[in-house]
Amino acid sequence: MIKKYLFVITCALGLAFPAIQAQAEVDKHARNLAASCAACHGTSGHSAGGTPVLAGMDKALFIGSMKDFKSGARPATVMHQHAKGYTDDEFSLLADFFAVQKR
């Protein structure tokens, strides 16, 4: 609620633009990171077949899978090597991106 008021106030003061812009930057970074996965998982996670569909994947499940690939807890043919290239923060960015893609 307070946030909402703050937003109205910043808008009224004409300060909203930088805030919105910063938000968009974060999304683009996630989008750019996620674009790397498309060669195997399809554009925006819409797999054309064989590999798992990432679009609409539950966030917790996604992050859990990535961490397990990274640690080796979950056996994989190739994902252990990809997962090791990203930080845990990036796993959450990626999770956010894929979770909101329509299945």
Add this chain to the structure above:
Amino acid sequence: MSINRRDFLKLSVAGIAIGAFPSIAFAKSELLKKKGQRVVIVGGGFGGATAAKYIRMWSENKIEVVLVERNKQFVSCPMSNTVLSGKRTIKDLTRNYDGLKKYGIKQIQGEVTGIDPEKQAVMLANGHLSYDRLIIAPGVDFMFEQIEGLNAKVADESIHHAWKAGAQTVALRKQLESMPDGGVFALSIPKAPYRCPPGPYERACQVAHYLKNNKPKSKVLILDANPDITSKKGLFTAAWNELYPNMVEYRPNAAVLKVDVANNTAKTEFEDIKADVLNIIPPMKAGAVAGMAGVVGADGRWCAVDFLTYESKVHKNIHVIGDAISAALPKSGHMATSQAKVCAAAVIELMQGQAPEQNPTIVNTCYSMVSDMESVHVANVFRFNAEKQAMVSAEGGGVSAKRSELEGAMADYWLENILNDVLT
């Protein structure tokens, strides 16, 4: 035929640079009336087609994209070695460009004849296209002149490279089919860097697979200009020893310097090799379009770029992606698509007056089929290193533990998905 920047300026001064005709005539020859911001992309392979799609998608169709490609259809180089074993036909690897129509990409089938970095225009036989930014994805051309006796005609007619998927791939398969049992298939590999580092070794496997089942007394002889196997060494040698014992022979430091076309003979520094099938993969450089744009580096082969934007280090507003760039990155189809996406995002930001992504992270995976069913891979994540101004391999990348049929299936899924990502 590369015109470097200095020569280009000289030509401009002399007033005979490409496109230096009167400006009224120039305005008339504009092939598509330019209204808003326009990106022209030359080359519709893995890199170029991906850049076209992603610029439209990520700019929410705000930026006009014109894609110029000389071929009517897209033929995948990745997995084209499987045409040699008979696992696939070239048709299985051929796609059309119709799937890109829904993005509103303007497609022109044609041959680029020149590029004017000052006027910001791409010349075609029947007119020109003005651009705000140009992305070239020219792939590779072959340096036939480095092998005496070899040229484009010989490569088309008899000593095929088959290093661009298409007619030569089919022709090489035919040569393999008409080879006698007990014959020799000699495969020559150029010094790195070349397109698709593991490709030649995969090819040796695919040829051996065919020979094992059809002409078991035959031999595959690999003449490698490099001092050692350049990619997935342990996996390939295991495949040769275990799947094709006594069939594949590997010779390092064996650059082919000369061919005798009439006698189907290749000459290295040390010996003459007469083969039943000679498959010479010549050294490579950036495709001719890079020369037209004047963005080839001092080495005369590859184009230096900024890894945040893929903008050329020579000319502003010209970006280069894919095999043509100079980088410590594998020259692969997957890598070209990864670069294309970074470039697409950066081009949009730059055209909209924003800073490009400062932390590009890209991936590459190359699957190699070692038999009809089994595959091996190499996978890496590459991150931008600001200090080195380069893309650097992240922790954890590497190759398969061992070849497997499971990975063979993964390779099929990868191909299907990447072709869909690029073309639909």
